[in-house]
Amino acid sequence: MTQNNLNIIPEWATAVLVLSDGSIFWGNGIGYEGKTSGEICFNTSMTGYQEILTDPSYAGQIINFTFPHIGNTGINTEDIESKAPVAKGLILRESISSPSNWRSTNNFNNWLQEQKITGISNIDTRALTHLLREKGAQNGLIFYNKEKLFDIESLLENAKAIPSLEGMDLAKTVSCTEPYEWTESNWDIKERYGEQQDFNKHIVVVDFGVKYNILRCLTSLGLKLTIVPCSTSAESILSYKPDGIFLSNGPGDPAATGEYAVPMIQELLKTGLPLFGICLGHQLLARALGGETEKMLFGHRGANHPVKDLSTNKTEITSQNHGFEVIPESLPDNVEITHISLFDKSNEGISVKGKPVFSVQYHPESSPGPHDSHYLFERFVHLINTSKQEAA
Numbered sequence: 001m002t003q004n005n006l007n008i009i010p011e012w013a014t015a016v017l018v019l020s021d022g023s024i025f026w027g028n029g030i031g032y033e034g035k036t037s038g039e040i041c042f043n044t045s046m047t048g049y050q051e052i053l054t055d056p057s058y059a060g061q062i063i064n065f066t067f068p069h070i071g072n073t074g075i076n077t078e079d080i081e082s083k084a085p086v087a088k089g090l091i092l093r094e095s096i097s098s099p100s101n102w103r104s105t106n107n108f109n110n111w112l113q114e115q116k117i118t119g120i121s122n123i124d125t126r127a128l129t130h131l132l133r134e135k136g137a138q139n140g141l142i143f144y145n146k147e148k149l150f151d152i153e154s155l156l157e158n159a160k161a162i163p164s165l166e167g168m169d170l171a172k173t174v175s176c177t178e179p180y181e182w183t184e185s186n187w188d189i190k191e192r193y194g195e196q197q198d199f200n201k202h203i204v205v206v207d208f209g210v211k212y213n214i215l216r217c218l219t220s221l222g223l224k225l226t227i228v229p230c231s232t233s234a235e236s237i238l239s240y241k242p243d244g245i246f247l248s249n250g251p252g253d254p255a256a257t258g259e260y261a262v263p264m265i266q267e268l269l270k271t272g273l274p275l276f277g278i279c280l281g282h283q284l285l286a287r288a289l290g291g292e293t294e295k296m297l298f299g300h301r302g303a304n305h306p307v308k309d310l311s312t313n314k315t316e317i318t319s320q321n322h323g324f325e326v327i328p329e330s331l332p333d334n335v336e337i338t339h340i341s342l343f344d345k346s347n348e349g350i351s352v353k354g355k356p357v358f359s360v361q362y363h364p365e366s367s368p369g370p371h372d373s374h375y376l377f378e379r380f381v382h383l384i385n386t387s388k389q390e391a392a
Contacts, residue, residue, distance in 0.1 A: 009150055015120040017091060018155045019140040020162060023131060027123040029144030030096055031089075031112030037141035037162050038062045038088035041323065042129045044302030048368020049108075053117070054080045056174035056209030057279065057321050058087040059251035060165055062142065063301075064128050065092055071108030074099025078187065081211040081367060085115050086174055086251075089142045091128065092121040118144050136297040137323065139164065165323065166295050169259070170252030171280065174209040175230040182227060184212075185220040199224035201243040201384050206230060206264075208250030208257065208280045213367035217377045218246065231260055234267030244274040244384045247281025249363065254283035254293045254324055262288045269357065274383040276376070277359030279322055285359045286350060292330035296346075299323035300361075303369035306342040307349075307362060315342065318362040319369025325361070326350070356383035 015029035019040065042064040043052055049070045052063065070092050096109045112119060120142050132138060139162035143155055182205075185194040193216070200222040205215065208230045219225055226240050230250070237245065245268050250257070257280065265288035268275060277285040283293045300320040307318045326347040328337055339349030339360060351358035358380075364373035 009148060014146055014148065015142060015144040016150055016152070016155065017120050017123060017140060017142050018152070018159045019131075019138045020159045021135060021138055022156060023138075024152065025120070025123040025128065027120040028095065029146070030092065030109055030119040030121050031144075032116045032118045033144050033146060034118050035141060035143045036062065036089040036118040037158065038139070039165050039323075040064060040091070040128070040132060040138050040140045041299055041301055042066055042125075042132055043321070044304065045319075045368055046303070048079075048303065050075055050079045051081050051213075051368045053087050053090065054082050054085045055211055055321060056082050056086055057211075057249050057251045059170045059174050059209065060168065061087060061251075062089040062091065062140065063087055064125055064132070065090065066125055066129055068093035068125070069097070070094075071096035072099065073101035074104025075106040075108055075111040076103045077105055078103070078192065081213060082174070085117060087117065089117060090119040091123060091125060091142070092119065093123065093125040095121050118142050120144065132298050137295075137299065166253055167256055168252050169256035171208040171230045171250045171257045171261075174251060175207045176227055177229060179226060179228045179232075182215045182219060182225040184216055186216045196220065196222070198222060201381070201388075202226070202240065203244045203246055204228060204237050204240050204242040205246045205248060206232065206237070206261075206281070208248045208261070208284070210248035210250070211363070211365060211367060213365040214248065214278065217365045217374065221377055221381050223381065230257070232264070234264045237264070237268065238271065242273065243388065244276070244380065246380075247275065247277035247285060247359070249279035249281060249321075251280070253295070254280055254287055258284055258287045272355065272387070274356035274380065274387050276380040279361060279363060282350070282359035282361050283324055283326055285357070286326040286331065286335075289335050289352065290330070290332045291335065292327045293324050294327055296323055296325050300341070300343070300346075305362065307339050308342055309339055311338060316372040317370045318364075318373055319366050320362045322361060356387050
């Protein structure tokens with residue numbers, strides 16, 4: 001609930017959420033006791049909280065879950081998308097209940113403590129979401145203190161001083177530091193994760209904050225993967241003699257990351273190699289082609305976003321997580337808009353006319369989310385095979 005009188009602390013409260021606009025929400029602390037700050041965003045997914053919290057694209061952000069029952073299926077060792085979560089915190093409507101799922105190996109609150117993630121529960125997440133939709137993204141902080149020692153005036157000052165994600169390059173904070181190979185394939189209910197043995201083509205993945213399930217989707221189609229840091233030069237990437245290039249998802253402002261990524265992508269585009277980008281990779285490709293990007297009012301985050309494929313007129317239900325977008329009017333004539341959001345008509349995909357180059361704003365690896373867009377990985381493989389045949 002919100003509380004406008006700064007001198008009144010509810011007896012039951014052990015945590016407070018303070019926004020940069022002065023809004024205050026009292027609640028109960030969860031996870032790691034302490035203070036955390038970042039940009040407050042909301043996610044409408046009904047499942048997949050473990051994948052969401054371990055998605056590197058949430059670097060610098062505190063996630064407000066609109067679905068009330070978060071933590072009820074516990075935590076397992078398989079549904080993770082990175083080595084360690086980088087989300088700054090979480091906000092819940094209900095208290096965390098005891099886990100009830102045959103795959104659970106840990107209590108959600110225990111896991112939050114182990115990962116040193118601070119959160120708050122028992123607040124009106126609908127009211128918070130409405131505030132974010134009306135005013136746009138807000139910076140804020142969560143202060144969890146069992147002793148109830150709240151200095152609200154100081155916390156308000158701290159919240160107002162939090163830097164904006166606009167202009168911030170966060171890809172380098174989540175990217176790998178050394179190249180590595182990946183062979184793990186998609187999960188199966190009987191076999192769990194497999195190891196891909198046979199490879200048809202070699203792909204270099206530029207890691208701006210890649211999710212593990214993207215790598216699994218690529219590997220499962222017979223692609224040998226070499227993952228390289230986001231600041232790797234085009235010359236170094238081409239030294240691997242790849243059959244195609246993949247630009248991954250990631251956090252932060254594409255204009256800031258583009259300072260070093262755009263020149264690299266422009267060099268790669270000159271080679272004629274097939275190229276596929278997702279999320280931040282999509283935005284960086286657009287900038288490399290001459291387009292512009294901008295920060296959205298509150299972004300798209302959830303697993304039920306309808307997107308229209310303009311080439312087929314089919315609608316896909318997609319998984320999304322982004323706070324920046326490509327400006328369609330800024331794209332040059334040789335770039336075709338392939339997908340649009342049916343929520344707000346924003347850009348969701350592009351391709352380069354006459355070249356094996358395309359990208360989408362959403363997440364076809366569906367972790368979490370629907371599987372409507374898995375065909376995009378197959379399209380990438382088809383482009384690689386076709387390019388090889390033409391070259392021969």
